Amino acid sequence: MERLLGLKLGNLRLDVPFFQASLSGYSDYAMRTLARRFGCPFALTDVMLAKSVAHPQVLAKACFRPGPDEHPVGAQILGKTPATMAKAARDLVAAGYDAIDLNFACPAPKVLRRGRGGALLNCPDTVIEILKAVRDSVPCPVLMKLRIGTNRTAQAQENFWEIVTRSLEHGVDAFVIHGRTVAERFRGKADWDALAAVKARFPHATVIGSGDIFDPAAAVELLKRTGLDGFVVARGAIGNPWIFRDLRCLWEGRPMPPPPDLAEQRLIMLEHLDRVLQGYPEKVGISYFRKFMMYYSRRHPQRKQVVVSLIGAKTRAEVEAGIDTWYNGEARHA
Numbered sequence: 520m521e522r523l524l525g526l527k528l529g530n531l532r533l534d535v536p537f538f539q540a541s542l543s544g545y546s547d548y549a550m551r552t553l554a555r556r557f558g559c560p561f562a563l564t565d566v567m568l569a570k571s572v573a574h575p576q577v578l579a580k581a582c583f584r585p586g587p588d589e590h591p592v593g594a595q596i597l598g599k600t601p602a603t604m605a606k607a608a609r610d611l612v613a614a615g616y617d618a619i620d621l622n623f624a625c626p627a628p629k630v631l632r633r634g635r636g637g638a639l640l641n642c643p644d645t646v647i648e649i650l651k652a653v654r655d656s657v658p659c660p661v662l663m664k665l666r667i668g669t670n671r672t673a674q675a676q677e678n679f680w681e682i683v684t685r686s687l688e689h690g691v692d693a694f695v696i697h698g699r700t701v702a703e704r705f706r707g708k709a710d711w712d713a714l715a716a717v718k719a720r721f722p723h724a725t726v727i728g729s730g731d732i733f734d735p736a737a738a739v740e741l742l743k744r745t746g747l748d749g750f751v752v753a754r755g756a757i758g759n760p761w762i763f764r765d766l767r768c769l770w771e772g773r774p775m776p777p778p779p780d781l782a783e784q785r786l787i788m789l790e791h792l793d794r795v796l797q798g799y800p801e802k803v804g805i806s807y808f809r810k811f812m813m814y815y816s817r818r819h820p821q822r823k824q825v826v827v828s829l830i831g832a833k834t835r836a837e838v839e840a841g842i843d844t845w846y847n848g849e850a851r852h853a
């Protein structure tokens with residue numbers, strides 16, 4: 520019953536069946552390593568444009584390379600030219616990434632206009648050419664991020680099934696599938712029945728679900744109900760690394776710890792800020808961290824006042840002082 524114990528991504532074995540999703544603008548080194556500290560066994564980078572990865576200056580920057588303390592970690596790439604995608608995959612593996620994830624899911628209009636991301640769900644031949652080129656170029660696991668079609672038409676469904684069937688013939692190691700169509704973007708509820716249908720049709724494939732994973736107990740129930748191999752945590756992990764601790768406790772049958780009190784929230788926010796500022800200059804880092812503060816503050820009983828106060832902080836010292844003001848208390852360790 521390997522499935523019940525963990526998750527197999529090609530030659531990578533995770534001891535629990537969940538990990539942190541790719542989240543543009545969020546899932547950088549700081550967020551990934553914080554998730555890891557809370558028990559997340561694997562994480563994906565933000566999506567990287569394959570064409571950009573090919574420029575030597577890009578991978579020379581530390582922020583695009585994996586940190587020494589975050590293995591295993593996967594890099595996600597976006598593009599429509601097989602040779603460019605293959606070169607990017609090779610360069611990323613040479614830079615130290617342990618897995619490659621191909622993005623055929625992004626619904627952003629500028630991505631779709633260029634025929635990349637989710638637009639490729641209507642081009643099975645191109646998807647397979649990309650997969651073959653990447654598969655032949657790297658020895659590590661190759662994952663594919665899909666949505667359940669470009670839309671709900673019969674043609675889109677047919678394209679989706681063709682991609683899944685042929686990708687398995689060409690050695691994809693796992694699918695991460697968001698249970699919405701490209702046209703649906705983030706509207707409505709994720710369709711986990713559609714994801715269960717993929718696993719039912721291809722029981723030997725590794726099928727990892729994505730969509731609306733916010734509550735640990737509900738996520739574990741969903742996994743058991745659908746028979747999928749695993750799930751990824753996306754929005755539910757922003758400003759909430761505790762979700763991995765809680766998921767791990769549930770999965771391992773241990774009692775769930777109480778939610779973090781204000782003192783613990785303070786410690787983790789400061790730690791996250793510190794990790795961010797190790798990678799960015801102060802001004803850039805503070806502006807970037809602001810998004811996370813908005814999410815962290817959701818747990819605070821005086822959320823509105825906290826947001827107003829923290830959003831105005833411009834320097835590290837001001838952010839730290841703001842956090843100290845609103846989150847004062849005795850520290851309890853995670």
Ligand SMILES: Cc1cc2nc3c(=O)[nH]c(=O)nc-3n(C[C@H](O)[C@H](O)[C@H](O)COP(=O)(O)O)c2cc1C
Pocket residue numbers: 540541542543544564565566595622624625664697729730731732733751752753754755
């Ligand atoms: C802000 C944001 C950025 C995202 N960036 C990416 C990305 O770079 N690559 C990707 O495959 N999916 C991306 N996604 C999709 C998520 O990985 C995930 O599939 C989706 O949010 C559904 O999961 P959730 O409902 O649990 O958030 C992004 C989602 C959000 C909200």
